[in-house]
Amino acid sequence: MSESILLGHGGGGRLSQQLIAREILPRFGDGPLRTLPDAAALELSSCQIRFSTDSFVVQPLEFPGGNIGDLAVHGTVNDLAVAGAVPRWLSLALILEEGLPLVTLRRVLDALQRAAHQCGVVVATGDTKVVRRGQCDGMYINTSGIGEALPGFSLGVEHLVPGDRILVSGTLGDHGMAVLSAREGLQVHNGPVSDSRPLHRLVQAVQTWAPEIRFMRDPTRGGLAAVLNEMVMGREVGLHVRESALPYAPGTKAMAEVLGLDLLHVASEGCLVLLCAAGVAEKILACWHALPEGVGAKEIGWVTQRRGRVILETSIGGERVVDLPGGELLPRIC
């Protein structure tokens, strides 16, 4: 029988030590984790830090374009990035289900290691627990991250003024549709592929215009619709978005059409929404277009005076409200 996780792997005894020695340390042991201290000793050059945490419970664990491992790195790295920080350190807590095949765990940890390396973050501390079969869907991951704030950014929706531009760094809804297609076993030729990827380089690249950048967010759960609504809800300003400018990958769009889903409500995991003064929008776009993760960047709309409203100018030239998603669209996507 192929190897799998046993309850004993979480018992703190020999099996636990083996798991850490064989699976964790070879991948993450060249930093503060090397001596497995109870708490990592870290040194930061700045005292302006950003701190973020997120838990990942995606089903299925592996999907077109990624798995729960790289997703767990990107999710926290991106939370730090959109706060205007350079991600530096990560914690990694694994909750494993008895019976999880070890090969799956290895694929997840490999992806996690690659992603951390790519993002320049070090896994500084961690924890592993094992729960009984049936108590979690294979595995859950929690990552917390510490990043150093980039100077110059002063982000906040309260800075928005009518005329500011809304930019997105790439196609929308790919992650949610990829997870849905994997989950429902929809095998589609050229179907959706998750956009799970880090955004910190996109943020670092636009630091020059930091004073003109008002706000950044990554549209994960609830998709672009949720992020846009959160920005203006209860405020004096509104947003105007042009449907014809929204970038979509053909496979993602085709599947959303077939299933009758509105891609505005579907999660991305590697897309940056940025609001900036009108004067710098073109420059930011040009700068993003030079990076692989920003080639599809587009300006999709602008800030208006319509209080608290997100209005979509439809492809046929009509207008409608962009509503908040209902909530139960795609469970367990991140």
Place this chain on the structure above:
Amino acid sequence: MNYMDGFRRLEAAVHFRARLAGHGRALAGQGRKVHLMEVCGSHTMAIARYGIRGFLPEQVALVSGPGCPVCVTDPGLIDVAITLAGQGVIVATFGDMVRVPGSHATLAKARAAGGRIEICYSPLQALQLAIHHPESEVVFLAVGFETTIAPIVAMLDTAMRQGVANLSLLTAFKLVPPALDALLADPDIRIDGLLCPAHVSAIIGADAYRPYAERHGVACVVAGFEPLDILYGLDGLVEQLVTNKPCVDNQYSRVVKAEGNRQAQRLMAHYLEPAAAAWRGLGSIPESALVLRRQFARYDALQRHGLTLQPGRHNPRCLCGEVLKGKIRPRECSLFGVACLPEQPLGPCMVSSEGSCAAEYKYEEC
């Protein structure tokens, strides 16, 4: 997707906007205002989703009709389904029905209380459930218009051929033409033109609307669901009215034939026969339902489980009935957006993905 994009072209939409404005001026010259009804809930949603109301001149009023099967289902049906779930039966249903209020509760509540309610995306999934759970009784909540009736009956046909004995249907099959007859006979309701449904028409055929044009002088256009289909359809309707030449214009001939889908009609006629039905908001309408013929009674969930359908009680302040008759716009209901919200719907029109209240709340500025 290039095929789809062809039905959403901005230039074509601009053209229709200009034509509709021209018709508006002609109507104003004649001192008239016309009322068009989009019969079908999918049209209602698409109209809101693409902002089509903004294309209409003020001489043209667009109202929603009874064409959402979830919305017109009487609460009594939900009550029976909840009773069945309480008896250990697996109730299989399309997703929207789960949140529709019955007289006292919803199927979602029944599920939370331990009832086995399974959501199906197609009727065949109900058949699969029955096959995989031979020890349980499975009841499929067979709610729908002509479009949905055909595949459900096809599923039943397969079940019978395969000898599946633990499946039955709780039918709420409704027919669109009798509901239109009832609306047109109501002196309080004024309808000059019908934007006829796309999928229902694919089954019943464009000829089914002839009586409305010929006898009642109502303009009829069968239209698809893409935004340009709808604009084209509305333009066609208003043009018929401006020129006083009401007829049936099938603008969705890429899918709808004059005579409809004969094979589906035959299958339906084999298994089902007409009966009176209670419509939420519209009351009882003769010959507006299809029920299983007597020889298939063992597949009728009511007979099989010894239950009867009682008219349900709905929230007296919910004005879904008025909305479904096109008498009021959803926002004219005092509960709209206040006590009745998509996350806590008081009436089916706010639940359904084709409901008028949901469409207006989600997409239109209130």
